[in-house]
Amino acid sequence: MKNKSLVIVSGASGKLGEIYLRSFSRQNFYKCIGISRRNPEKKLRDVSYLKIDLLNREQTKKKIKNLKIECYEKIWIIHCIGKFKFEINRKPEFDKNKDGIDDIIFDSNIKTFLNLFSSIKENISKNTNLEIIAFGSVSDKYNVPFWESYTQSKNILREILKKISLKEKIKCNFVNVSTTNTGNENLLRPFGDKKYWLSPREIVEESLKKISENKRRFFEFNIIKNNPSFKRNYYKSPNKILAKWLKEMGIEEKGGEKNETIISGLNTN
Numbered sequence: 001m002k003n004k005s006l007v008i009v010s011g012a013s014g015k016l017g018e019i020y021l022r023s024f025s026r027q028n029f030y031k032c033i034g035i036s037r038r039n040p041e042k043k044l045r046d047v048s049y050l051k052i053d054l055l056n057r058e059q060t061k062k063k064i065k066n067l068k069i070e071c072y073e074k075i076w077i078i079h080c081i082g083k084f085k086f087e088i089n090r091k092p093e094f095d096k097n098k099d100g101i102d103d104i105i106f107d108s109n110i111k112t113f114l115n116l117f118s119s120i121k122e123n124i125s126k127n128t129n130l131e132i133i134a135f136g137s138v139s140d141k142y143n144v145p146f147w148e149s150y151t152q153s154k155n156i157l158r159e160i161l162k163k164i165s166l167k168e169k170i171k172c173n174f175v176n177v178s179t180t181n182t183g184n185e186n187l188l189r190p191f192g193d194k195k196y197w198l199s200p201r202e203i204v205e206e207s208l209k210k211i212s213e214n215k216r217r218f219f220e221f222n223i224i225k226n227n228p229s230f231k232r233n234y235y236k237s238p239n240k241i242l243a244k245w246l247k248e249m250g251i252e253e254k255g256g257e258k259n260e261t262i263i264s265g266l267n268t269n
Contacts, residue, residue: 004031006072010054010116011080012036012047015182016200020078021047023204033067035116054081054112064119074129077120082135082153083108086188086245090145102149109153113160121168131171133207134161138176138222142235146242158220165218172217175207178224192248196227 007024011017012034024030025046032047034040035054043049052063069075083105087093092102113134124130136154143151161172179185181197206223234240 004029004072005074005076006030006069007032007076007078008035008116008120009033009078009080010035010112012049013038013040014080014184016180016203017078017080018042018044019200019204020080023208024076031072054115055107057111057115060115061119061122064116065123067123069120069123070125070128072124072128074131075120075124076131076133077117078133079113079116080135081108081112082150082157084147084150084184084188086249087146087149088242090148092149100148101152105149106153106156109150110156110160113157117164130168131173132161132164133173133175133211136174136176138178138224139235140176144235144241145238146245162218169217172219173207173211173214174218174220175203176220176222177203178222189245189248191250196225196230198223198225 007021007030009017009020009032012021013036017034017036018040021032021034021044025032025044032044034044034047034049035052036049037051037053039051040049050063050067052060054060085093085102085105087102092100092105094103095101096103117132120130134157136158137150139147140151140154140158158174161174164170165172177198179192179197180203181194181199185192185197186194202225203223210221211219
């Protein structure tokens with residue numbers, strides 16, 4: 001057991017989480033655990049599954065403690081959870097503390113990670129080598145007004161990982177991805193042109209390749225599928241973004257007025 005590494009993947013019921021688990025479980029020196037709020041539709045043969053609501057701190061602490069993870073020399077934490085919301089009104093839908101970030105988006109992206117990380121950290125030996133993979137978007141640096149809650153949450157998560165890498169001396173990898181072809185993205189944007197959308201498999205293969213070659217303690221990198229017609233100034237043009245997204249979501253503007261419903265979905269599960 002001491003010669004094995006443990007891989008813990010949150011969001012195991014999503015496609016990205018599933019493919020990370022599949023990739024590691026094929027190698028017999030890894031023990032793999034998938035975490036999800038719901039049971040995956042398809043369970044992998046060599047993966048153990050744990051049903052946890054990572055928003056529930058006490059439940060997370062209890063179930064992680066029961067795993068007896070102190071015997072592993074290395075543990076990977078691959079955090080594939082984080083809700084995305086298209087804020088068509090350019091403001092949060094739920095914001096009790098008035099910080100400008102939708103509470104649901106913040107909790108999904110930040111609290112889930114902190115609850116999982118702290119629970120694992122409390123139950124490992126001082127010699128355990130931890131490594132983290134978390135995700136953001138290539139659009140994070142542009143402060144797009146229609147998903148500011150998501151961007152701000154990812155920027156907070158990015159800074160948390162930087163601090164962990166410095167203070168805890170833990171290797172942290174932050175992967176920024178372009179639009180990814182997942183079930184939730186297809187529900188949100190059913191009429192989008194998917195030709196240049198990343199597949200979850202491409203993200204897994206490219207990220208693991210880059211991470212294996214990197215020696216830095218905090219490593220941030222982008223994974224994109226190049227669209228020759230894409231122009232960087234697109235992210236700086238709210239009107240172009242809105243027109244494109246309304247079309248892809250199947251929402252029409254009638255009489256110059258837009259549907260005022262907040263459109264929401266999951267970026268990663």
